Amino acid sequence: MHAWLCENPVGVDALQWKELPTPEPGAGQVRLRIEAASLNFPDLLIVQNKYQMKPPLPFVPGSEYAGVIEAVGEGVKHLKAGQRVACLSGTGGFGTHTLAPAALCMPLPEGFPAVDAAAFIMIYATSHHALIDRAQLKAGETVLVLGAAGGVGTAAIQIAKAAGARVIAATSSDEKCALCAQLGADATINYSTHAPQGSLRDEIKRLTEGKGPDVVYDPVGGDFAEPVFRSIAWRGRYLVVGFASGPIPALPLNLPLLKGASIVGVFWGDFSKREPQANAAMMQTLAAQYAKGLIKPLVERTLPMSELKQAFAVMGSRAVKGKLVLVN
Numbered sequence: 001m002h003a004w005l006c007e008n009p010v011g012v013d014a015l016q017w018k019e020l021p022t023p024e025p026g027a028g029q030v031r032l033r034i035e036a037a038s039l040n041f042p043d044l045l046i047v048q049n050k051y052q053m054k055p056p057l058p059f060v061p062g063s064e065y066a067g068v069i070e071a072v073g074e075g076v077k078h079l080k081a082g083q084r085v086a087c088l089s090g091t092g093g094f095g096t097h098t099l100a101p102a103a104l105c106m107p108l109p110e111g112f113p114a115v116d117a118a119a120f121i122m123i124y125a126t127s128h129h130a131l132i133d134r135a136q137l138k139a140g141e142t143v144l145v146l147g148a149a150g151g152v153g154t155a156a157i158q159i160a161k162a163a164g165a166r167v168i169a170a171t172s173s174d175e176k177c178a179l180c181a182q183l184g185a186d187a188t189i190n191y192s193t194h195a196p197q198g199s200l201r202d203e204i205k206r207l208t209e210g211k212g213p214d215v216v217y218d219p220v221g222g223d224f225a226e227p228v229f230r231s232i233a234w235r236g237r238y239l240v241v242g243f244a245s246g247p248i249p250a251l252p253l254n255l256p257l258l259k260g261a262s263i264v265g266v267f268w269g270d271f272s273k274r275e276p277q278a279n280a281a282m283m284q285t286l287a288a289q290y291a292k293g294l295i296k297p298l299v300e301r302t303l304p305m306s307e308l309k310q311a312f313a314v315m316g317s318r319a320v321k322g323k324l325v326l327v328n
C-alpha cells in the first residue's frame with residue numbers, strides 16, 4: 001500500500017508519499033481499499049499540530065474516506081469483505097488502504113458513489129446536528145449561513161432548505177454567492193463588500209424586513225460574529241460551529257439578554273460519541289434525504305490522491321467551493 005505519511009507535524013510540505021506494509025485488521029477493525037477521501041478543515045490543522053487531536057507519530061492524515069472492505073478483524077459481525085462503506089475516523093484516509101474501526105463504518109446502499117460518500121458524514125452530520133437538534137429550526141424561519149460556500153456551509157444551506165426554512169447565504173465573493181443561490185439559497189450577501197459594523201448590518205436588516213435572522217450558522221468566527229449577533233432576531237439562536245478565519249470572537253453578554261437570544265455551541269464529534277443512538281438515527285435520516293435527492297455534496301473537483309499537496313493549497317487559499325475529493 002501507499003499513503004501520505006506525517007512523520008513531523010510541521011505542515012503540508014513535510015508530508016511524504018510512502019510505500020508501507022499492507023496491515024492486517026486487528027479486533028474490531030476492517031481493512032479498506034480506499035476509493036475516495038475528502039478534505040476537511042481539521043485535516044489541514046492536524047498536519048500542523050494545531051488540531052485538538054494529536055495522533056502519535058508517524059500517522060497518515062485523512063479524516064474521512066470511502067472504500068471497499070478487503071478483510072475484517074476478529075469480532076466484526078456486521079460487515080463483510082466486498083462491502084462498500086464510508087468512514088470518518090480522524091486519520092488514515094489519504095492513502096490506497098487503511099485500517100478503519102468497524103464501529104465507525106457506515107455501510108453504503110447501492111448507487112451511492114464513493115466521491116459523494118467520502119464527502120458526506122462530516123458536513124451533513126455537523127449541519128443537521130447544528131440546525132435541527134441544537135437550534136430546533138422550524139419551517140418558515142430564516143437562517144443566515146456564514147462561509148456558506150464551504151463544506152459545512154453548503155450542507156447547511158441544503159439541510160435548512162429541506163427543513164422548510166428561508167436561507168440567506170453569506171460568502172466572500174460574487175462567484176461563491178452565485179453558487180449558493182444555485183444550491184437553493186433565497187438571498188445572498190457578499191460580505192467582502194460590507195464593513196462588519198456598517199453596511200453588513202443594514203444588508204441583513206434589509207433582507208429580513210428589519211426582523212433579523214432567527215438562526216445564524218457560523219463556521220467562520222472573526223470580525224463578523226459580533227455585528228451579526230447584534231442583528232439576530234428576538235429569540236434567535238447563534239450557532240458557534242467553527243473559526244475558519246482564525247480569531248475566536250468574544251461577545252458582550254448584554255447582547256443575548258437584549259435579544260432574548262441564545263449562543264449555542266455545536267460539537268458534532270462529541271455528540272456522536274456521547275449520544276451514539278441519537279447520532280445513528282440522524283445518520284439514517286441523512287441517508288434517506290440523500291436517497292430522495294434533498295441533499296447531495298457539492299464536490300467542486302476531484303484530484304488524484306497523489307495531488308494532496310495541491311488540494312491543501314487550494315483549501316488554504318480559501319478558494320474551495322463545497323468539497324475537494326481525492327480519488328485512487
Ligand SMILES: NC(=O)c1ccc[n+]([C@@H]2O[C@H](COP(=O)([O-])OP(=O)(O)OC[C@H]3O[C@@H](n4cnc5c(N)ncnc54)[C@H](OP(=O)(O)O)[C@@H]3O)[C@@H](O)[C@H]2O)c1
Nearest residue numbers: 041147150151152171172219241242243244245266267268
Ligand atoms: N463544530 C463542529 O462540530 C464542526 C464540524 C465540522 C467542521 N467544523 C469547523 O467548521 C469550519 C469550516 O469547516 P469546513 O470544512 O466547512 O471548511 P471550508 O470548506 O474550508 O470552509 C470554510 C469557509 O470559511 C470561510 N473563511 C473565512 N476566512 C477564512 C480563512 N482565513 N481561511 C479559510 N476559510 C475562511 C471561507 O468562506 P468565505 O471565503 O466565503 O468567507 C470558507 O469557505 C472549520 O473551522 C471547522 O473546524 C466544526
